[in-house]
Structure formats: C-alpha cells, structure tokens
Amino acid sequence: MKLNDYTFLxxxxxxxxxxxxxxxxxxxxxxxxxAGQPAKVAAxxxxxxxxxxxxxxxxxxxxxxxxxxxxxxxxxxxxxLTEEINRxxxxxxxxxxxxxxxxxxxSFLRAEIxxxxxxxxxxxxxxxVCYVTAERVIKTQRYSFQRxxxxxxxxGEGAFDYEVNPDxxxxxxxxxxxxxxxxxxxxxxxxxxxxxxxQKVIQRGSVTYSDKDGYYHQRELVPSDIFFTYPEDELECxxxxxxxxxxxxxPAAVEESCAxxxxxxxxxxxxxxxxNYTGVYDMTVEAEGEGTLYILFDEIxxxxxxxxxxxxxxxxxxxxxxxxxxxxxxxxxxxxxFIRLVAKxxxxxxxxxxxxxIAFPKTKITAKxxxxxxxxxKIYDAAVETFRANTVxxxxxxxxxxRAGWLCDSFFTSRVEKTLTGKSLVERAFLxxxxxxxxxxxxxxxxxxxxxxADHNDMTFIPNWAxxxxxxxxxxxxRTGDREFVDSARDRxxxxxxxxxxxxxxxxxxxxxxxxxxxxxxxxxxxxxxVSFASxxxxxxxxxxxxxxxxxxxxxxxxxxxxxxxxxxxxTESGFYCDNAWRRDGKxxxxxxxxxxxxxxxxxxxVATPETHPWLWETLVKDFGYARAEKGLxxxxxxxNAFIGNYLRLDLxxxxxxxxxxxxxxxxxxxxxxxxxxxxxxxxxSQASCNHGFASHxxxxxxxxxxxxR
Numbered sequence: 001m002k003l004n005d006y007t008f009l010x011x012x013x014x015x016x017x018x019x020x021x022x023x024x025x026x027x028x029x030x031x032x033x034x035a036g037q038p039a040k041v042a043a044x045x046x047x048x049x050x051x052x053x054x055x056x057x058x059x060x061x062x063x064x065x066x067x068x069x070x071x072x073x074x075x076x077x078x079x080x081l082t083e084e085i086n087r088x089x090x091x092x093x094x095x096x097x098x099x100x101x102x103x104x105x106x107s108f109l110r111a112e113i114x115x116x117x118x119x120x121x122x123x124x125x126x127x128x129v130c131y132v133t134a135e136r137v138i139k140t141q142r143y144s145f146q147r148x149x150x151x152x153x154x155x156g157e158g159a160f161d162y163e164v165n166p167d168x169x170x171x172x173x174x175x176x177x178x179x180x181x182x183x184x185x186x187x188x189x190x191x192x193x194x195x196x197x198x199q200k201v202i203q204r205g206s207v208t209y210s211d212k213d214g215y216y217h218q219r220e221l222v223p224s225d226i227f228f229t230y231p232e233d234e235l236e237c238x239x240x241x242x243x244x245x246x247x248x249x250x251p252a253a254v255e256e257s258c259a260x261x262x263x264x265x266x267x268x269x270x271x272x273x274x275x276n277y278t279g280v281y282d283m284t285v286e287a288e289g290e291g292t293l294y295i296l297f298d299e300i301x302x303x304x305x306x307x308x309x310x311x312x313x314x315x316x317x318x319x320x321x322x323x324x325x326x327x328x329x330x331x332x333x334x335x336x337x338f339i340r341l342v343a344k345x346x347x348x349x350x351x352x353x354x355x356x357x358i359a360f361p362k363t364k365i366t367a368k369x370x371x372x373x374x375x376x377x378k379i380y381d382a383a384v385e386t387f388r389a390n391t392v393x394x395x396x397x398x399x400x401x402x403r404a405g406w407l408c409d410s411f412f413t414s415r416v417e418k419t420l421t422g423k424s425l426v427e428r429a430f431l432x433x434x435x436x437x438x439x440x441x442x443x444x445x446x447x448x449x450x451x452x453x454a455d456h457n458d459m460t461f462i463p464n465w466a467x468x469x470x471x472x473x474x475x476x477x478x479r480t481g482d483r484e485f486v487d488s489a490r491d492r493x494x495x496x497x498x499x500x501x502x503x504x505x506x507x508x509x510x511x512x513x514x515x516x517x518x519x520x521x522x523x524x525x526x527x528x529x530x531v532s533f534a535s536x537x538x539x540x541x542x543x544x545x546x547x548x549x550x551x552x553x554x555x556x557x558x559x560x561x562x563x564x565x566x567x568x569x570x571x572t573e574s575g576f577y578c579d580n581a582w583r584r585d586g587k588x589x590x591x592x593x594x595x596x597x598x599x600x601x602x603x604x605x606x607v608a609t610p611e612t613h614p615w616l617w618e619t620l621v622k623d624f625g626y627a628r629a630e631k632g633l634x635x636x637x638x639x640x641n642a643f644i645g646n647y648l649r650l651d652l653x654x655x656x657x658x659x660x661x662x663x664x665x666x667x668x669x670x671x672x673x674x675x676x677x678x679x680x681x682x683x684x685x686s687q688a689s690c691n692h693g694f695a696s697h698x699x700x701x702x703x704x705x706x707x708x709x710r
Contacts, residue, residue, distance in 0.1 A: 001435050001488040004185040006072040008042065011112035012124030013180035015094070016132065016173050020106040023230065024140065024149040026093045026133035026331070027173075029109055031121040032166045033086045039077040039120060043111035044070040044183055045092050047102045047148075050280065050331060052089040053080040055164040057329050057356050060280055063188065063393035063429070064405075064453050066436035067103055068181035070110075071393070071429075073190070077113065088113065088121075089163040091133060093331055097228040098455035100146035100404035101396075104228070108178035129172045131162045136331070137318075139236040142229045144313035145220040146402035149229075152237035152318040155285065155326040164327075188425040189364050191392060196279060196355040198258040198271040198339060203251035203304075207266045207342055215244020216309045226457035239318040243294055243308060246342060251304055261350040263343035265291065270306060271339040271353075275382075275678025276691050278389040278399040279355035281330040287321035291346030294318055297336035299400070299677055299690040306340035311401045311688060321348070333358040335389065335400035335691055337677055358399075359388035365420045369702075370709040375671050376663075376702070382674035383696045387416050389679070390693030394430045397451070398682065398689035405430060406451040407465035411472040412647060412694035418479050419703050422710075427476060428485065434469060435489055444514070446499030448492070462518045464535055466496055467542040474545035486549055493546055497555075500539065507565050508558070509536050511583070520645045521683060523638035524595045527579035531588060533570040534579060534601040536562065541605040563607050575616050576637060577602050595638040596624060597645030604648045610656055621661060625649065626668035642669070642684050647697060654704050662701055670698055 019025050033039055043049060044062050051059040058080055063071040077088065094107020112122035121127025137152040162170035221240075223229045232238060248268055261269055265288075276299045285293060295317040296308040308315040317330060323346075341350060369380040390396040394405040395413040414427040433452055440449055442459045448469055450462040470493055477486045505511040509531050517528035517535060524534065543559035546552060570578045572594065579598045581588040599620055602608040610617040623633045626646075640646050646669055653662040673681050673690070680695030682688040702708055 001432070002484070003182070004187055006042070006183045006185050008110065008112055008183070009114060009117070009122075010119045010125050011042075011110050011122040013108040013110040013178040014123045014175040015107045015109065015178040016130060017176045020094065020108065020178050021096050022094070022138075023096045023228065024093065024138050025096075025107060026091065026136045027109070028131045028133045028163050029090045029092065029111065029123065029128045030131065030162055031088050031113065031127045031129065033077065033081060033088050033113060033120055035081045035084055035086060037115045039081060039113055039115050040074060041077055041088065041111060041113045042072050042074045043090055043109065044072045045109045046105050046107045047093055047095050048332060049090050049092040049109070050329060051075060052091065052163055052329065053077065054083060054087055055160075055327060055329075056080075057193065057280060057282060059193065060191070060333060060356070060358050063186045064102070065184070066433045066453055067105070069436050070181060070183050071186045072183050073186050075190075085166045087164050087166050091163065091331065095148035097142070097148050098226075098457050099148055100402050100451055100454045102148060103453045104455045106179045108180050110180060110183070123175070124177065130175050131170055131172055135159050137237045139230045139234055141232070141235060141238055141240055141314055142220040144401050145218070146404055147313070150239055150314050150316055150318075151330055151332065152239055152320075153328065154320045155324070155328070156322045157324060159326050188393065188429050189361050191358050192361040192363060194357040194362075196273060196277050196357050198353060199274040200272060201254055201256040201258055201261060201269050202272045203253050203270045205249045205251045205268050207249070207268055207344065208247045209245050210247055212245060216240040216314060218312055237318050237320070239294065239316040240309070240314045242292070242318065243296065243316055246294070246344070248305060248342070258353060259351070261341060261353065263341055263348045263350065265343055265345060265347045268340055268342040271341070273337050273339070273355070275385065276335065276337040277355060277357060277385070278333050278335040278359060278691070279357045280333055281317065281355060282328070283353040284325065284327050284351045285319060285321060286325040286349040286351070287323055287346050288348070289323050289346035290321070291348065292318060292320050292344045293348050294342040294344065296340040296342065297334060297338065299335060299337050299679070300686055301338055306338050313401045321346070333399060335398070358392060360391040360426070362388070366422055367420050367703070367708045367710050369707060371707040375667055376707060378674045379666065379670045379698060380702060380707070382670070382678050382680050383698045384420070385678060386680045386691055386693065387413065387420065387696035387699065389691055390696070391417060391426050393426070394433065394453070395426060396693050398692050400689055400691065404451040404454060405433070407448070407472075408468040408644065409692070409694040411468050411475070412697040414472055414476065415700040416696045419700050419708070424476065424480050428480070428482070431469070431473065431476060431489075432485070435492055444499060446495040448496060450516070459515070461515045463500070463513045463515065464518055464538060467538050470496065470542045470545050474549060477549065490550060493549070497546060505531070507569070508562050509565060510539055519601070520597050520641055520643055522595065522597060522641040522645060523593070524579060524597045524645070527591060527593050527595065529580065530583045531581040532579065533566055533577060533581070534598045536566055537601045537605040537607045540566070540607060566607050575619070593638070594636070596640040597648065600640065600645055600648035600652060603652050620649070621653070621658060625665055643682060643692070643694060646684070647694065650701060654701050659705060663705060666698055666701060
C-alpha cells in the first residue's frame with residue numbers, strides 16, 4: 001500500500017535511558033527558540049503529547065496510527081513566539097499498556113523544530129533537553145478498561161518550572177535511541193483548540209470523610225497476564241478510593257461567576273459548561289496549605305451530583321498541593337458538561353479554568369443548517385458537536401470512556417464527514433490503519449480488529465464489525481472515487497472472506513461465529529447463535545460489496561442465493577423474520593424470537609424490500625418507532641435500541657422517501673438528548689456515553705431533508 005512517508009531532517013526517536021517500557025512514564029522535552037524567525041515543529045510519539053509554548057497549550061497529538069507506523073503532526077510555531085526567548089515543550093506520556101485508544105508499544109518521541117532548512121532543535125541531536133515530569137504520579141489506576149491511566153499530580157515549589165523557564169535550574173535526564181517504526185504524514189485536519197469556559201458555578205456543598213468501602217470496583221483495576229495496569233496495593237494515588245471516601249453533602253443552588261472559584265477546605269463547587277464538550281483542562285491553582293484538589297466530571301448530573309464512575313470509568317484528576325500557586329495543564333482530552341471541584345484538607349482558589357476543545361476544526365465544516373425549526377436546529381448543533389468530538393485523528397465511538405476507533409460506528413460517521421466537509425480525509429486515514437499491519441496479533445488469520453488502533457490481548461473480536469469495514473469501503477469508493485486505495489485493500493478483504501467461508505453450513509449460512517457476535521444493544525444480542533439471520537443478512541451485503549468492488553460475479557450469485565435462503569428459513573407465519581436458529585439433533589430449528597432490529601437488518605441489506613414484503617414494511621413504518629411502547633403495539637417483538645436498530649430504521653425511511661416520517665422520528669429520537677447535553681447519545685437512555693460518534697449521522701438525514709446549505 002502506498003503511504004505518504006515523512007522525512008525528518010535530523011531528528012531520531014529517543015526516550016529516557018532504561019524506561020521505554022515503564023507504564024505511565026511522562027517526560028518533558030524542552031528547548032528555547034528565539035523570536036523573529038519562522039519556525040515549525042514536527043512530532044511523532046508512541047502515545048500522547050501536549051505541545052506547550054511559554055506554558056500555554058497549543059496542541060494535543062499525535063494522530064494515532066497502526067502498529068509499527070506513526071503519523072507526524074506539524075505545527076506552525078511562528079505566531080506563538082511572542083517573547084525574546086520562547087520555551088517550547090513537548091510533554092510526552094508513554095503508557096505501555098494494552099487498551100482501545102492507544103497501542104502498547106515502547107515509548108519514544110521523535111521531534112524537530114525547523115526554520116526553513118535550518119534545524120533549530122531535534123531529538124537525538126541538539127536543542128531538546130529532557131526532564132522527568134515528576135509532578136505526574138506514575139502509579140495510578142486506569143481511567144477505564146479501554147483507556148490508560150488516570151491523571152494525578154503532586155505540585156510543590158518549582159512545579160513545571162522547566163516547561164516555562166528558559167533559564168531553569170532543573171536537572172535533565174539522559175536519553176537513548178528508542179524503537180519506533182515507519183513515519184508518515186498526518187494527512188488530515190488539526191483541531192482548532194478553541195478555549196471553552198465554564199458558564200457558571202451552579203451549586204456548592206460541604207465534604208466529610210469516612211473510611212468506608214463504598215468506592216469503585218471494576219475490571220480495569222485488576223492486572224493480569226493479558227491486561228496491564230498497576231496492582232491496587234501498589235498505587236501511589238488511588239483517586240477512585242480517595243473520592244469514594246468523600247461524602248459530598250446535599251448541594252445548595254448558587255449562581256456565581258467562574259472567573260475566581262474560592263473553595264473553603266472540605267467543600268465542593270459544581271460548574272456547568274453549558275453543554276457537553278471534550279478537551280484538555282487548564283487552570284491556575286492556589287492553595288493555602290497542604291491538601292488535595294479533586295477534579296470530578298461527567299456529562300450529566302446524577303441525582304443532583306457529579307458521578308465520576310457513571311460510565312464504568314474514573315473521571316477523576318487528583319491534584320495534591322502544598323501551599324503555593326501553580327499552573328496546571330493536563331495531558332489528555334476528557335468529556336464533560338459538569339465539573340465538580342473538591343478541596344480536601346486546605347482552602348483552594350481556582351482561576352483561569354478553561355478547557356482546550358480537542359475536536360474536528362469548525363473551520364473545515366462547509367455545511368450549515370438552513371431550516372427554521374428551532375428543535376431541529378438544536379439537534380443539528382448537538383450532532384455537529386458529537387461529530388467534532390469524535391472525529392479528530394480517527395473516528396471514535398465516544399470521546400470519553402474509550403476514545404476508540406470502532407468499526408460499524410465508523411460507517412455512520414463517515415457519511416457525516418462527507419456531508420459536513422465535502423471530503424473524506426479522516427475516513428481514509430481510519431480505513432488505512434486497518435491495512436498497514438501484515439497481520440493482527442491475537443486475532444485469527446483474516447479477521448479484522450473490532451476497533452483499531454488497539455490491542456486485543458484477550459483475543460476478542462466482533463465478526464460482524466469486520467463485515468461493516470467492507471460495507472463502508474464500498475461507500476468510500478462511491479464517495480471519493482479512490483480506486484487506488486480500494487485496490488490496496490483487496491488482499492485484506494478477500495482474507496476476511498476466506499475466514500468467513502469456514503463457518504458456512506450446508507445452506508451457505510454462517511453458523512457458530514466465534515467471539516463476540518454483536519448486532520445491537522438490545523435483546524438481539526442474546527439471539528446470535530447458532531445461526532444469526534441478522535448476521536447473515538449483513539453477510540449478504542458484504543458479499544455484494546466485494547463483488548461490486550472487484551468485479552466478482554461469483555460472489556454476486558452467492559449473495560443472491562443466500563438472500564433467498566434467509567427468506568425461506570427465517571420468515572415466520574406472523575410476517576416477521578425470526579432472529580436465529582439453533583442446531584438441535586443435527587437440524588436447524590427456529591428459536592421463535594423476533595426483534596425489531598432484525599426486521600430493519602432485513603430491509604437494510606436487501607433481503608426484504610417494500611415491494612417483496614409490503615405488509616411488514618408498512619407495519620414497521622406506521623406502528624414501530626420511538627412511540628411504539630406507549631401505544632402498546634406488537635409487544636411480542638423485542639424493541640430496538642439506538643445503536644444500531646433505530647439508525648437502520650431512520651436510514652430506511654430516508655432510503656425509501658418517507659420524509660415526513662423521517663422528520664418526525666428525528667425529533668422523537670433526538671430532541672431530548674440535544675436539550676439535556678447538547679450532544680447525541682449511545683443509547684436511548686443516559687446510562688452510557690452521552691456523546692457517541694455514530695449519532696451525528698442525523699446530519700446525513702437532515703441533508704436529505706433539505707435542511708442544510710453550503
């Protein structure tokens with residue numbers, strides 16, 4: 001596959017001597033750059049960095065890539081060189097754990113600052129000096145099963161001096177050559193990093209403490225041979241335990257400015273950003289004595305409080321302080337509407353609290369809402385923020401708990417990128433990542449990861465999601481005409497079909513698919529064996545897509561035969577498709593279970609059409625949807641959830657021209673989400689992520705309704 005290779009003028013990959021495989025090690029690479037000259041920095045790293053100039057955040061990066069491959073971010077420093085001598089810092093963290101949002105690989109940084117052809121500073125050469133970012137606590141719990149470690153800091157005299165002071169007296173550490181791989185251009189837009197300010201303090205309360213075992217216990221706290229983290233008894237900061245012992249009293253409503261937030265010792269204040277946003281925290285912290293500031297955050301209030309564990313994660317940043325004044329810039333983007341600041345043990349003053357918005361650049365969005373329906377406008381705005389938060393360097397499921405590049409989710413988000421921007425730059429990079437490695441460790445030959453870049457040491461995969469890769473690839477070709485890219489995917493696509501062929505039974509149906517057979521978050525997911533008809537419906541579309549992409553007539557015939565078989569075997573006397581069949585005494589027997597989502601799969605994949613199944617289609621259009629439960633219709637048909645059943649429903653209404661029904665369903669499914677968080681959710685209820693990338697697909701439908709202009 002042709003890649004856009006990046007050539008550094010001088011820099012080589014380096015890391016602190018002897019620590020490239022240490023979990024959660026953070027280093028700051030600093031240099032001084034004089035004003036009066038144009039300057040550009042290019043940087044790549046194993047995991048994550050923030051770029052600071054004179055102590056102010058200018059970027060979070062780099063763009064993520066496949067195993068053994070690294071995208072290089074480039075930033076123009078010239079506008080930020082406002083001092084005679086400017087301190088430029090790349091604060092880099094190497095996580096060295098498996099997860100869903102970063103690959104487990106040895107830590108390194110490769111970076112250089114150039115002015116024209118002149119190298120001003122380069123790792124492995126002159127200019128950059130490396131310091132241990134000792135302010136960040138190494139041994140903390142993981143943020144979630146999918147993401148790496150929580151952030152915790154210890155701030156005392158001279159904190160972060162080396163990052164801002166050109167004449168620092170801090171002691172540097174030695175570096176050595178580090179293991180890396182192939183470097184390529186980013187090839188996609190950069191976040192604008194707008195500054196977001198909380199609107200107001202909305203409530204306050206007091207805090208007491210008890211030595212109770214009421215704190216958080218989840219799977220990411222337990223290390224194993226296939227899951228890497230620090231054991232709980234080794235943690236230097238167990239913020240989930242510490243926060244669990246905080247008893248926050250009943251909040252009292254207030255309405256105060258956020259310019260200066262005074263927190264008496266053992267008190268809390270809750271802030272409202274006004275909507276659900278994603279970004280990197282930045283603030284000034286002034287403590288009267290020794291204590292701890294806990295920054296808790298979430299997308300919603302739960303019974304009037306900020307619950308940092310609502311989604312099965314530790315949405316906590318712990319900041320231990322001694323008396324003094326400090327500037328803190330955090331390391332990773334988080335998602336929140338509400339922020340709870342808790343001062344334990346000492347009074348704390350917070351000033352200049354802001355969030356650097358890490359998101360797809362608004363300047364690259366060329367479409368805008370053109371309707372006059374205020375509710376639809378609010379849904380549109382929520383969808384745009386949902387898209388932006390989940391489309392930075394890959395397509396993500398959510399910008400909070402996981403920040404992971406899931407297939408299937410990407411199918412829906414990809415349509416939005418083209419609709420909003422007229423281009424498919426992030427999609428190309430996203431799809432490209434799946435083609436770069438020669439193979440995927442821990443997965444069967446031919447199978448694709450369910451999300452990537454990621455490590456799946458537990459050998460879990462979703463066979464259905466690999467099919468969605470192919471289906472998206474088909475639409476990608478239609479969107480872009482990028483024949484060269486599609487041809488480069490041919491071997492991987494046919495390798496996937498070869499994998500599936502081993503599961504075809506005597507009827508040509510896939511039977512006993514391995515690992516996590518996923519259809520959607522509803523009863524459907526309990527009806528995936530032995531033969532899942534919804535899975536086989538998707539297999540039909542996969543075969544059709546490959547046939548169209550590569551001119552394979554035999555696959556087209558195979559898809560047609562499979563559709564006929566599904567119709568013969570799974571359609572019931574009730575007029576609804578049965579979800580699955582079990583193998584009993586050598587024969588396939590229908591389970592009798594019928595779900596709403598299975599019916600949508602049938603029409604989405606062409607197993608059924610309004611012409612071939614008019615009664616079922618009319619019933620789905622008129623009697624199903626967001627209000628079916630209230631009407632008490634067809635209670636024997638298990639309801640769909642947001643992902644992906646409701647999305648298939650709306651897409652079918654759009655496909656077959658039911659514009660009035662589509663308009664109504666959009667408002668019925670999404671208005672309450674937009675009203676509550678300003679983003680669109682993973683599920684119909686708020687117990688999971690309230691910002692999920694696929695949900696932005698509503699923009700695609702709005703465009704079909706004529707509600708957008710360019």
